[in-house]
Amino acid sequence: MKSEILKAGRLIEAKDDFVIIGHIRPDGDAVGSLLALSHSLRRLGKRVTPILVDGVPQTLHFIADTDEIRTAFPADYGALIAVDVSDLGRLGVDAAALKGQPDLNIDHHPTNTNFAAINIVQPTAAATTQVLYDLLLELDLPLDRQIATHLMLGLVTDTIGFRTSNVSAKTLRVAAALIEHGAELAEVYQNSLNRRSFAAARYWGQGLTRLERRDGVVITSLSLEDRHIAGYPGIDDADLINVLSTIEGAKIAILLVEQEGGSVKISWRSKDDVNVAELATSFGGGGHHQAAGAIISGELETVKRNVLSASLAALNGVMELDK
Secondary structure, three states: OHHHHHHHHHHHHHOOEEEEEOOOOOOHHHHHHHHHHHHHHHHOOOEEEEEOOOOOOHHHOOOOOHHHOEOOOOOOOOEEEEEOOOOHHHHOOOHHHOOOOOOEEEEOOOOOOOOOOEEEEOOOOOOHHHHHHHHHHHOOOOOOHHHHHHHHHHHHHHOOOOOOOOOOHHHHHHHHHHHHOOOOHHHHHHHHHOOOOHHHHHHHHHHHOOOEEEOOEEEEEEOHHHHHHHOOOOOOOOOHHHHHOOOOOOOEEEEEEEEOOOEEEEEEEEOOOOOHHHHHHHOOOEEOOOEEEEEEEOOHHHHHHHHHHHHHHHHHHHHHHHO
């Protein structure tokens, strides 16, 4: 990893024009990583274009600098850096638009495919912003109050307020250091985790009315019609999956969200020893041991049956091993 960090330093020193890109359907870690690195490199006098092809979720517009993020991938660039992206498909960019492989890949997903020329991937980190914090220190890159707040966004949202099992003592030390740099923890926490729009609450209601429980699995879905009825403007689940994961007795929580064009976005959350990253990978997705996702082509109810069947089989397999 040390050699990769040194390579990253040489890349940043050599190039003046950067495109930094996060994953499709971005979350707080993708947005926070993207903005933090963009701002830090600009402090060095670099030209930086931050890209999220799906744009910034409405719930994250409270964070500074989101108006700088573009959705169109540029025709030309000096160097390409991917942040919080586990594989090339998650860029959301046609391969023909890329000038070969990305130059640098900064991430924390265990399913990362090391797709770049330089790969700084730390699966034990609680968020990509935790990885990025270490990188900024190692390379002596700028870190101010604004950058610290962007980094805090990733830590808070990916750990659901420091509640996930991958939160370590180091994660909390990084959070403390960011506060010392001026990060607005209370503001980030309140706006990213505790605040919901009226439309989002109505959207939740649509999914909760059809919530099912079966042998340790809770599952529900959100259709395109649900989104229309609720008046919800996003393409995500408004964080309903995090509510499902709190249900007592649920070893696996599953949420399916119907998408335009005949596909379904699946989110898994698990407890104990159930590795939902393996489940997601079997459906062409990926993620973490206890939080993963995939996008599957097909009709909502058909996808739901297949996903539920596979999830029950995985859970039963773990329970048999525990006997």
